[in-house]
Amino acid sequence: EIEGIPCFPSMSDIPEPIDMAVLSVAGPRMEALLDEAIALNVGGVTIYDYCKIEGEDPNATTLLERLKTKASAAGMPICGGNCMGYYNFEANTHVSFQSPGQRKAGHISLIAHSGSIFVLPTSNDERFRFNLVVSAGQEISTSLDEYMDFALEQESTRVLAVFMEAVRNPDGFVDVLKKARAKRIPVVVTKVGRTEQSAKLAATHSGAIAGDNTAYEALFKKYGVICTDTLDDLMNTTLLLSQEAELGQGDLGYISDSGGLRELFVDTSEQYQLPFAKINEQTVAKLAARLPHGLDPVNPLDAAGSFTPDYANVFRDCVHYIMEDPQVAVGVFEFEARDEFIYMPDLIEVAKEVSRDCNKPFAVINSFAAALNGGIANDLMDANVPLINGVENAIKAVSNLLQYRDSLFAYEAESNTSVAVPPGSATAERISAWKERIASGTALNETESLTLLSDFGIPVATPTQTDNLADTLEAAATAGYPVVLKTAEPGIHHKSDVGGVKLDLNEASDVAMAYQDLSERLGPCVTVEPMVSAGVEMAFGMINDPQFGPMVMVGSGGIYIEVLKDRCFSLAPFDQAEANRMLNSLKILPLLQGVRGRPACDLKKLSHTLARFSILADALQDVITEIDINPLIVDANGCIAVDALVIGKTPELSTAPESLDHESEESPAEVEQSAALMS
Structure with missing residues (x-):
């Protein structure tokens, strides 16, 4: 006995069924205890330890991997490891090596990957009142979305606060965001590891300007998640939303x-x-x-x-x-x-x-x-x-x-309204044919890329590809002057960067001179397109996130796309209403609306085309990793794509990043590592 409480030499000696066990031992003893808990059909386990053993064979499975495998096979829920436990104020159950003190219960559910975030809000100002606080740690067998789902089922939950590093179960995370919105329970997130780093492997402009956190931003926007930058913002926002008050207009x-x-x-x-x-x-x-x-x-x-x-x-x-x-x-x-x-x-x-x-x-x-x-x-x-x-x-x-x-x-x-699929989308037969073509492994040239867009109802400047002067002159005459000449040599993704675009060619002699220059410097393959009248240059793009699928980008186009970084991302597919919201968020919007006597662009057609593009991105996500449409010329008559780049998937690019198995608070080096892994 300890202070009148009976004690037992092992879990197996406890005479009653065990609902939850805290395995508060060091790594070398952890596996045997988990085996015992599984054999006893213990309801759940909490593990504080880091679950790593010094001197483990690097060629063998680690302790953490073995614990995950066993817990998964047994269906054993585990809080941790490397966590600080949890406080369930609604049930007056506190499982942690740190006491919550005499805090009053409230209506904020806080789920945190970091143990420090478990401590700071619960050990300081008592105005922040919780019904549930969880330190998720390494998520050995219980993922972030499962804690969130549990919180949504508690009657006392009015707002859900999440301090997160990454998502290990994307499908479950999306499902719980849908559930929260349906239940009208706000989700407030502070996402760490969001510093923007260039996507070094990106082949398109869209990929280059998408930061590490872009997919999360698009996901949160789609499901109405409130994004905060600091712990103060997270807690003050949840404090205000923890009131039981009516949200009205005004x-x-x-x-x-x-x-x-x-x-x-x-x-x-x-x-x-x-x-x-x-x-x-x-x-x-x-x-x-x-x-x-x-x-x-x-x-x-x-x-x-x-x-x-x-x-x-x-x-x-x-x-x-x-x-x-x-x-x-x-x-x-x-x-x-x-x-x-x-x-x-x-x-x-x-x-x-x-x-x-x-x-x-x-x-x-x-x-x-x-x-x-x-x-x-x-x-x-x-x-x-x-x-x-x-x-x-x-x-x-x-x-x-x-x-x-x-x-x-x-x-x-x-x-409450039915959202129709924008007309002009490709048929099932064309989608299947394009999937087969892209999956063949041979890169699409510009002509094929623009034809793909056209099949999905996106207006394009129809190109003709040639590889000699005679055919080039004939194509120019057929297209009608003025024309544009572009290099079509394989491997040149951004033609303007290498002087591979010749604009406003008004007669055959202009075409001949331009072709001679391109063929001598870059190679004989070119495309001939009709010259599109001046307008506002926009860009559409798609990045296929390994966790959350295709993200569609719209932004300022032309040569300034990566300089201005005036862009908005959203998860595909979406309707015209979302396309309008994306356009309204851009700094270039005043130009589209018409300034200094210039006519306004047809924003209705532009938003319709953007919604169609999102359907393309969704339909072909199995075979495409990136798309760039730049520029897309927009004027009072609509919009037209004049250049496109489609990058098919390869085995290397389609591999999803591994999940994180550490806490971000351990060291600056590990924080840096987490950001890199999440990208």
Whole structure:
């Protein structure tokens, strides 16, 4: 016995069935204990150890690999190894070598690959309240998506926070994101290892400008996941979303007790493009009648007048007026308060009343991130009022909430309408023929690449390939002047880089001179195309991610594609609504809409063509690794592809990256290694 608790020499000597066992031993003893747990049909296991043995035979299977194999065969769920366990506050079950203390239970589920992220939010400020916290570690047999799915099934979960390195089960991860969206439970993610490194093996511009994190960004956008950059952003966003409040239309309502802090908030809001609600005339009239002399009835509102007995009541009424306005979707109330002193304690009660009376997201903020107000924050959280410190932290959290709402509303609206496949897509017979052609191993030339696009309903400048001067002159005459001459020599992917494009050739003598130059420098094979009239140069691209499939890119085209990096990615396939959202995110959009008297481009046809391209990317993902359409000329009459490059899959490029089996916090070198592996 230890302090009256009976002890046993082994698991086998315990007289009752074991629901969960913590194997808190070092690596050399781990395998035998897991064998024993499997033999006893233990419900699950938690392992803290790193599961590596010094001096293991490098040519034999490692301890970690053997544990994975045995757990998989037995269907044994394991938390860890190299983890800190878990806290299930809903079930009052804490399995860790670190105590959570006396924290109050809440509605945030936090799943973290890093043990440090398990510790920091649960060992500091008590305003962050959890129903579940899991340190996933090496995921020996239980993957990130399975913890997330468990959290979604807990009645107390209102928001899911994830600190992740990588995804080891892509299909399961996508399924759980779908489930979260269907249940209207926000997922907030901080993804580490996202630093952009050039895709050195990429053959296309699209591949070169896709960073390590591009696939995750596209995945998160598709399923409405909120992306955050820091642990502060992750926790403040989940704190705000942990309220049980209705997400409605409208923008931000703001009330402050300081003119200077209001100016700071307004400046920072503009930086993050956070809009303030346009309050209606009735709200303005109510505010005007209640505010002290000299204060304007506007949103954002400064309601701090003379320090009279009516001071707190002015705030009480004005906060309610702002929050009741139909154009206000979320409200923030800023006033100076710290644990050792608050100049007007009644403002705390005003905030609590708002939470009781108004079913909209609402938070108290303090512009100073280092404010000492943990006690007040805890008290406010008892009344379901988050207190966020730091003006930037608050604005990011509110922006994330509104972004999630917009994504959710768009998803639900589109779910209630049937989205037709864009017409002009290739038939099943043509798709099969193209798959066979691409899988043959011989690279598609430009003529074939453009023909492929045409089969999927994408307008192209039809090329003619030749390999001698006579045929080149005949092709130019057939196409009609002016024409473009391009090298078609195999292996030259980016023709303009080697002077392989001759534009605006107006007569036979121009073609002859251009052909002579290309054939002498690069080789005799060329293509002849009609010269496309001037327009805005765009680019379409596709990168086939080994985990999440084809990503489609749209961006600025021409020679500036890799310089400007004005692009947007989305997972294929998608409809015209998503294509429009992608185009609207580009910096080049004003040029497409028409500036300085230039006619607007046909954005409807452009978005339709982009959606068709996404169908091509999805249909041929088994055989294609990259596609580049650059440039795609866009004008008032539509768009036309004038150059294309299609890269078929090879065994080397189709191999998926191995999963990670370490924690990112171990060392800077391992963090670097994780980023490299994830790319």
